[in-house]
Amino acid sequence: MRYAMAIDTLKCVGCSDCVIACQMENNVPLGFCRDWVVESVHGTYPEVGLELRSERCNHCENAPCVRCCPTGASHIVDGGIVLVTQNKCIGCGACIQACPYDARYSHPEGYVDKCTFCNHRVTEGLDPACVAVCPTKCMYFGDLDDANSDISKVLAVRKFKALAPEAGTNPHIFYLV
């Protein structure tokens, strides 16, 4: 089982509902976030376009954060979800430096925090909070190993890209373009 997310940049309106739903679901303190929206504009007026991307931890198969963690706090669980065990984390920040996606932050309580793919919801058969709330339904979550999952189906027919492929991380977040 390999959980992954595909996000349709053509449907996303950049409203940040994914950000606030995550903050609420996961008690992320104000001023911090586990996911965020990036807008990149290309071209010149009026031949101008933009891409909106809801970004978060890529739950990489080859995760630099896990490799560099001195205590084993950063680890990979069933389904390929990268997690941080709070009481094992010493807050050294090596993983924050190692992450090519800038997906991690130092929680005020002294550990490093990031997206968990809402593992607590996924194990109950629910979608991550960001996926469940998105008004445009631009996010697909599921198992890459299951050919019948929504994500496998959408990746089979749509053009997509991943971020920082040069980092060789085998990320599990895909952007439909």
Next chain:
Amino acid sequence: MKTRREFIKISALGIGAAAIASQSNRWGLGLPLYADENNSNKTGKNKLVPTYCEVCFWKCAAWAHVDNNGKIQKLTGNIADPQCNGRLCPRGTGGVGMVYDDDRLKTPLIRVVENGKQTYRKASWDEALDFIAEKMKEIAAANGPESIALFNHGSAGGHFTHLLKAFGSSTITAPSFAQCRGPRETGFETTFGAQVGSPEPTDIRDTKCLVLIGSHIGENMHNAQVQEFSEAVDKGATIITVDPRLSIAANKSKYWLPIKPATDIALLLSWIHVLVNDELYNKEYVAKHTMGLDQLKEHVSTFTPEWAYGITTIKPSVIRQTAREMADAAPSVLIHPGRHVTWYGDDAQRSRAIAILNGLLGSWGARGGFFMKESAGVPDFPHPEYPKPKWSWHEVLNGKYPLASMSVSNTFIDASIKSEDNKYPIKAWFVAGTNLPVAIPLMSQMQKALQDLELVVVVDTMPTEVTGFADVVLPECTYLERYDDLRDVPHRVPTIALREPVIEPMWESKPAWWMVKQIGERLGLHDYFKYDDFEEVISWQLQQKGLTIEELRSKGIVVLPRKSESPYLDPKADYKFKTPSGKIEFYSSSLATAGFDPMPVYTKHPEPEEGFYRLIYGRAPMHTFSRTANNPNLTDLMDENSVWVHPKIAALWGLEEGKYTYLRNQDGITSNFPIKVRVTERIRWDSVYMVHGFGHNQKELSRAFGKGANDTQLITNVMIDPLMGGTGMRGNFVTFTSTGPTQDKEAAI
């Protein structure tokens, strides 16, 4: 003796905020709650309480998740609600922040003079309500109850409407007409005999071609509309967006028409020209349902795409091609009426042009066009008949704006300024849920009115700017702490949704239904308030519909069957439109009779002088006007607005991305606060853009104070629509300046 009503900073209160603030510690860090029963009322670790959202006025049905300590942990959409389909927008998700905002109004306040200085003092509810009731009696005795007016928006307004009507006043208005949707209601009513209304009956879900005229769905986050927009994108609908700015919607469109601002009517007329001249219109529908095609054909004969090109800068080939796209999709085509459409003072006529296009394409009543909405029809709780007022908002109009089908808030302001020859003077204001100085332009008129009024009562949850002008401030509890009227909004299917208190009202705040009952009883209007708790009213109403409060409590919302079978017009059946001719009127006889152009014409509007740029404003998906500007969760997503400047203009003025500038308008008004520069290719070089609702000048809004610029402050040139009184606000031009306003910042709003 009349004292000048000075603007009071609520911060001058000293009401022991520190001691009270500790009640709210929701932001303690805990573990996530694991058992999450999204959209069902099964017992989980969280208790689920039904509500419908009031962060905006789309009113999505939602569940509040309450933990064992009685704290609201989160809000999720109710999956049975077609307005949200289980997905709240960012504002709805962040609604919790409205409750746990420490800056909330906490007690009633009464204006007093201490040591020669006006200030507020904390008052008990009895004191505040006695004061209001006495003053109302006094004013009614001298000028009649009609001289007591209400400005309303949202649920509190409904309760105060009942109070005023029971007292004998229908002098009631809402800025949502003349400052927002009014022109389209007039434009569509004169064409189709029906207003658009809210929520819009736009069948975006099933449309093949969606045309947006400056409408920025996706940034305007009206929930189901955004969801359907996304669905339309997914289904490959042709989207045509007309906007001088690359909006989010424009970026998703097959055709983005980067129009020169203030020229939309020329484009619309040329589209009509192409449809009529090239005989692309829906012939069967037009023959059956419309009148005035010949006059229209004659009228638009010279409005060729080539003519429009010189005005709009949109190429003739693009105008023809987009017109063909619309015709190809007809009748599943939707020229969207927009929502905030008070732009240039000829807005009802622009809306007419939009309505005529829809009529030509046969989209009114068609799948993928406009559907026929239905509501549940919740009956009023029994009460004696309202006394008949001697005059109301019609008389306040004073013969102006003959096509206004609703009250015009700006005329209320004029009627509140003392004048010898005003036969219908307004002496008192109730203001419920609307921050007038940020909602209505022309602050100078409002200032005058506020000096002359004998009573100003403001009902709000937050110390917004308007509270600073009140004689009495009544702290309303938030929507998550109260009962309100059942939600009965018209849409594809009738629905009834329940709002129940999720938690007890915090501090001394109270629900509006309680306030009006208390005031009503002090006025001897007991018979209009024959209930102890609003739950009784709701229970009775539900009973009349064959429902129970228990059912609503467990479901949050019920979907009822439609009375008519289909939400679309039967193409074979006859239909009588509620226009003078009974047909869709391309040629409007009611406009002709009132002395206006029976068919829309293009008028050239003033352009910015050198060094000035047209001020365009809009919305951000995480904020609702100015009412969310202090919400801790939503300010975490966006805490200030920025001014969008084209790179060439930025270079000219030496403006750098992320640096701050003041804006000064054509009348020399400088923004109270500097605004952050955003250099972007997404905006035309002759315009600047900002999100509305920022630049708050009320210190007690601790997160919002001084953040960004207030567009309303810079809108001093208001072009009034002669048809319906709408305040056109897009004719203001700004330039950049490094110096702030010279006047005392605290004095200005």
